[in-house]
Amino acid sequence: TQPIILRNLAVPRFFGAAANTSWLYHDKNYTEVISTQFSIFTPENEMKWENIEPEPDSFDFGPADEIVQFAESVGAKMRGHNFMWGNQLPTWVNSSLTATELDKALQNHITTVMDHYRGKIYAWDVINEMISDNTPNETFKDNIWTQKFGEEAMPKALTYARAVDQQPKLYINDYGIEELGSKSDTLYSVVQGFLRDGVPVDAIGFQCHFTLGQVPGTLQQNLQRFADLGLDVAVTELDINLDGPGNATAFAQQAKDYWTVVNACMQTQRCVSVSVWGVSDDHSWIPNGEPLPWDAEKQPKPAFYAIADAFEGM
Ligand code: G3I
DSSP states (O other): OOOOOHHHHHTTSEEEEEEOTTTTTTSHHHHHHHHHSOSEEEESSTTSHHHHOSBTTBOOOHHHHHHHHHHHHTTOEEEEEEEEOSSSOOTTTSSSOOHHHHHHHHHHHHHHHHHHTTTTOSEEEEEESOBOSSTTTOSBOOSHHHHHHGGGHHHHHHHHHHHHOSSSEEEEEESSOSSSSHHHHHHHHHHHHHHHHTOOOOEEEEOOEEETTOOOTTHHHHHHHHHTTTOEEEEEEEEEEOOSOOOHHHHHHHHHHHHHHHHHHHTOTTEEEEEESOSBGGGOSSTTOOOSSBOTTSOBOHHHHHHHHHHTTO
């Protein structure tokens, strides 16, 4: 029998992963899985501001370039991650700049990075995690961007990005927006406002960091309402945290959960990709959560076969 290659089963969608230079080429079995199974990659940390522009106007593209070149070598696309986020900022950005200085820094950052990767990035997470967790009382997260720019923060980043390069899809990426509910309602009206006002946005990224057995029942319906605005949608950072012992029952439920998420994307015509946040359980951002489709030995778990079934419409 043929080996199962998820990137082939996913066509016309992309199946992706967060890639990480700590293990790429350093962990042989990781490198083998990542070289064969995916058609799109997101750098897990390498394009974040603190890494790519640690000092003002001083850029370190090395690690991010490594992932971009790797993606090219295996015929995969790239998602850029990210431009505007409250985390993983260098101190010089996250402290004492005036609003005018920060504005210049933001525009320079977006322009320099997008220029460097012109023609090589399918989609940019221009915005990451800017919607408040205290909706509807508050719309935006409290961070340096909203402190300095208020509600103009997101439009600024999106407008700068579009001005540099019209090709890449511009994403707003967030967590906690996967279900119908207050946070996704808030994002929905923010995006409606952007579309009305001509603020450039092409797509919404639904991170989908879920806990075992807790995939929201309204995921597909929610993806569809954003798609109905004329936007692409994507599952950008999928993982299912066991949050408990890794026994057969748990792995079976985890497989169901993966199936539900991939199937929700399959049922949504404008859903362009499903990306998992990592590859194997030993290299996940969630220690001991065993949240990924490959185990620490890089063997496929039940979740892997469930993803295959969902992409095959089974
Ligand atoms: O590279 C340094 C290393 O030099 C240092 O010795 C070590 C000590 O703590 O830290 C290392 O940096 C860590 C980095 O990952 C690389 O491993 C940071 O501390 C750690 O905070 C960072 O975590 C990342 C996290 O974002 C930061 O917020 C995770 O790897 C990454 O998976 C996670 O990804 C985010 C997405 O970007 C956005 N959505 C949520 C998702 C999960 O939190």
